[in-house]
Amino acid sequence: KDTGKGPYPYYMLKEVNEQPNIMRKLTTLYLDAKGKPKIDHKLLDKMNQADRLYIIGAGTSYHAGLVGKNLFEKLVHIPTEVHVSSEFAYADPILSKHPFFIFLTQSGETADSRVVLTNVNKMHYPSLTITNVDHSTLSREADYTLLLHAGPEVSVASTKAYTSQIAVEAVLAKALGEVKGRQIAVDFNLRHQLSLVATGMQSVIDQHAKINQMAKKYFVKSYNAFYLGRGTDFYVALEAALKLKEISYIQAEGFASGELKHGPIALIQKNTPVVGIITQKKTAALSRSNLEETASRGAKTFTIVRRALAKPGDSFILPDVDEMLTPLLSVIPAQLLAYYTSLNKGLNVDQPRNLAKSVTVE
Ligand code: G6P
Secondary structure, eight states: OOOOOTTOSSHHHHHHHHHHHHHHHHHHHHBOTTSOBOOOHHHHHHHHTOSEEEEEEOHHHHHHHHHHHHHHHHHTOOOEEEEEHHHHTTSOOOOOSSEEEEEEESSSOOHHHHHHHHHHHHTTOOEEEEESSTTOHHHHHSSEEEEOOOOOOOSSSOOHHHHHHHHHHHHHHHHHHHHTTOHHHHHOOHHHHHHHHHHHHHHHHTTHHHHHHHIIIIITTOSEEEEEESTHHHHHHHHHHHHHHHHHOOEEEEEEGGGGGGTGGGGOOTTOEEEEEEOOHHHHHHHHHHHHHHHTTTOEEEEEEEGGGOOTTOSEEEOOOOGGGTHHHHHHHHHHHHHHHHHHTTOOSSSOTTOOSSOOOO
16 A cells, blocks of 8 residues: 655655654544543553563564654553564563563564564463564464554655554553552643644754754764763664664764763764753653763764753754654654655665565564
């Protein structure tokens, strides 16, 4: 069901632009008029018996899992581990007594993730696949499936799958938190928050011309680039760097802001681009001072900041949403920065060298 690129020069831009509407669609599909999650009670009963969640994924799906950990631990208060599937498959993990496995996979076909699911099935542990493709292999082989409803994602660099995975994780975390009688889950007005997210995404996308200028100024001529953040901002930094390296071939890395001084800061030279993602109140001041340490060593820094935490001189301001959902907004300028860097370098945005959309070999 390839619907074509429409007016867009590349699928990636089309898919970035689809994200606000996907958020609205997921809201009506997964939340009722009162904001109650519409999730199969059998799935919730199974999850409620678990003492620990294991989220498994590769690439961008792994990064969406990291954001999910924060949602499940806050809203459900259940220990949640996130693993790269190719690592977990051969790691002889020591599992909890009652594990529950969540597979995140856009395609539902990633071989590395399937190996883990096959082992999970052999051991008769319960599992859920969150995927964009109904009847895909990982969907068929898991006990439960939740669909992303994002429409076909054609561009190799994943965008809308990441944000829809996070939105579905948020619904699931709220649902399970409510089953457990967690007040924070009941009070979390996800319906309202997702409508703020949708509007916020659109307002970021509407600033594409500014983001294009930033891509030209900071990235196009750079050999390397770094994204920094703490906590959930660090998880987005990993995804932001992955986007940039995948389609612009710039050596881009995401670092935990606090780890910088333990090694990565040695990489900073005059004009090295360093982006600070700052959306969390608790760590904003620390993140800023870590970013300033790179500036004082010559880095060309810029900030992506949630409005409530913004200071004069910040580069890109994000609309305010609940701190648990800021990745849904902070990733958008990063997606567009990668897009415009690739475009301005004259590269094939949708078909980067050496990469495949779905990798069905280990
Ligand atoms: C490939 C793609 C990535 C994707 C990863 C996992 O490497 O190029 O964009 O994140 O596979 O794919 P999945 O379909 O399992 O989410």
